[in-house]
Amino acid sequence: MLQTAHLGRLAHLQGDPNRVHDALEVIEDGALLLDANGVIVLAGAREAILKAAPLANRVDHGAAWLLPGLVDGHVHFPQFYATAAAGTGLLDWLNRSIFPAEKALADPGAAAPLASRFVRRLLRSGTTTAAVFGSQFLPANAALFEAAAVGGLRLIAGATLMDHGAPEDLLQTPEQAYAQCKQLIEEYAAQPLLHYAVTPRFALSCSEAMLETCGALLKEFPQVYLHTHINESPGEIEAVGRTFPWARHYLDVYARFGLLGERTILAHSIHSGAPELTHMAEARCAVCHCPGSNLFLGSGLFPLRAHQRHGLRVAVGTDVGAGTHFSVWNELSECYKVQQLQGHTLGVAELLYLGTLGGAEALGLAAQTGNFAPGKSGDFIVLATEGDAYLAERLRRCDSLEDQLFCLIHLAGPCHMKAVYAGGREVSA
Numbered sequence: 267m268l269q270t271a272h273l274g275r276l277a278h279l280q281g282d283p284n285r286v287h288d289a290l291e292v293i294e295d296g297a298l299l300l301d302a303n304g305v306i307v308l309a310g311a312r313e314a315i316l317k318a319a320p321l322a323n324r325v326d327h328g329a330a331w332l333l334p335g336l337v338d339g340h341v342h343f344p345q346f347y348a349t350a351a352a353g354t355g356l357l358d359w360l361n362r363s364i365f366p367a368e369k370a371l372a373d374p375g376a377a378a379p380l381a382s383r384f385v386r387r388l389l390r391s392g393t394t395t396a397a398v399f400g401s402q403f404l405p406a407n408a409a410l411f412e413a414a415a416v417g418g419l420r421l422i423a424g425a426t427l428m429d430h431g432a433p434e435d436l437l438q439t440p441e442q443a444y445a446q447c448k449q450l451i452e453e454y455a456a457q458p459l460l461h462y463a464v465t466p467r468f469a470l471s472c473s474e475a476m477l478e479t480c481g482a483l484l485k486e487f488p489q490v491y492l493h494t495h496i497n498e499s500p501g502e503i504e505a506v507g508r509t510f511p512w513a514r515h516y517l518d519v520y521a522r523f524g525l526l527g528e529r530t531i532l533a534h535s536i537h538s539g540a541p542e543l544t545h546m547a548e549a550r551c552a553v554c555h556c557p558g559s560n561l562f563l564g565s566g567l568f569p570l571r572a573h574q575r576h577g578l579r580v581a582v583g584t585d586v587g588a589g590t591h592f593s594v595w596n597e598l599s600e601c602y603k604v605q606q607l608q609g610h611t612l613g614v615a616e617l618l619y620l621g622t623l624g625g626a627e628a629l630g631l632a633a634q635t636g637n638f639a640p641g642k643s644g645d646f647i648v649l650a651t652e653g654d655a656y657l658a659e660r661l662r663r664c665d666s667l668e669d670q671l672f673c674l675i676h677l678a679g680p681c682h683m684k685a686v687y688a689g690g691r692e693v694s695a
């Protein structure tokens with residue numbers, strides 16, 4: 267079978283740098299060997315790989331970096347054109363800017379091209395795996411799954427579910443929600459690259475009957491995910507307390523309806539208390555940190571260390587439209603700054619981990635993607651600084667390749683991603 271060797275400067279994580287010594291592997295003259303199906307055979311020193319596979323096709327990326335495809339743990343498809351929207355905080359922003367924008371996807375004629383633009387935008391930004399809040403409308407969600415399958419994006423997505431607290435035309439009854447989820451699960455969840463997530467927007471937009479329906483779907487379809495928001499803003503948390511007076515805390519609302527488990531992705535978790543973190547960890551939930559969004563909405567500073575101390579898996583998400591860019595790469599720089607404000611300095615290994623292998627582990631997809639281990643999908647980005655004279659000069663002043671990578675996290679972006687590959691196929695063209 268014909269193999270392909272991609273030549274370049276390799277960097278990836280071999281494990282969680284907080285647990286594994288020297289987890290960041292950087293190889294200056296590296297090669298990534300893929301089989302004919304785009305599966306990674308080997309990654310390592312160029313000379314050794316070319317010796318082992320002398321007949322392999324060669325794609326020489328010159329001095330470019332080859333890095334694992336990025337994992338976006340939380341992003342909203344219907345908010346594609348709702349970035350940089352007005353609002354004084356989460357609840358005001360939702361009512362004023364977001365709900366009106368999400369209505370546009372009721373029109374299937376508008377939703378289908380939007381889905382393909384959304385998927386292409388993620389891929390071009392280096393994201394090869396994403397957990398996505400879908401539309402309220404079934405045809406728009408079908409278009410999203412189709413666009414991901416065609417484009418080559420590994421996707422976890424589901425219909426955004428609400429039955430109150432939003433404009434009438436964005437609401438579904440629990441029965442309608444069940445029917446849409448079941449149809450999408452049966453149609454798409456068994457396809458390669460595609461996964462379904464039951465997606466109640468948050469506790470405030472779901473009645474107890476809707477949350478019960480979500481729990482019932484998880485029981486009926488154990489392979490699906492649960493994706494929702496938690497503890498994003500103080501105003502939201504207060505309102506949850508008023509709406510669910512029996513709940514000891516926000517997480518209790520989701521726990522009561524059986525929504526917590528290993529495939530549960532909780533976005534934000536900025537203000538979660540110790541009892542909630544303990545409960546999340548016992549239930550083996552994953553958390554998604556969205557630093558750009560948290561800064562934009564003024565939601566707060568994510569306590570990464572507290573989550574790590576509780577042993578929680580943490581992904582990073584762009585949370586577009588509250589996030590203002592589509593690239594997880596840019597989010598890593600925001601993530602660094604949010605931790606700096608709390609007195610924690612993240613190293614380059616930890617940053618890259620959060621955007622790649624850590625994200626894949628959080629989403630339960632680390633057997634498929636996240637680093638260059640043999641057997642995983644050939645998901646990688648080609649990051650090149652040629653044509654950027656400032657960046658090239660800045661990198662020349664670095665003492666090591668690790669320093670260069672640190673600079674790139676803060677100074678590079680999607681415009682430096684020369685190519686993005688998913689499953690060994692270029693998907694950024």
Ligand SMILES: [Zn+2]
Pocket residue numbers: 340342495533585
């Ligand atoms: Zn969100």
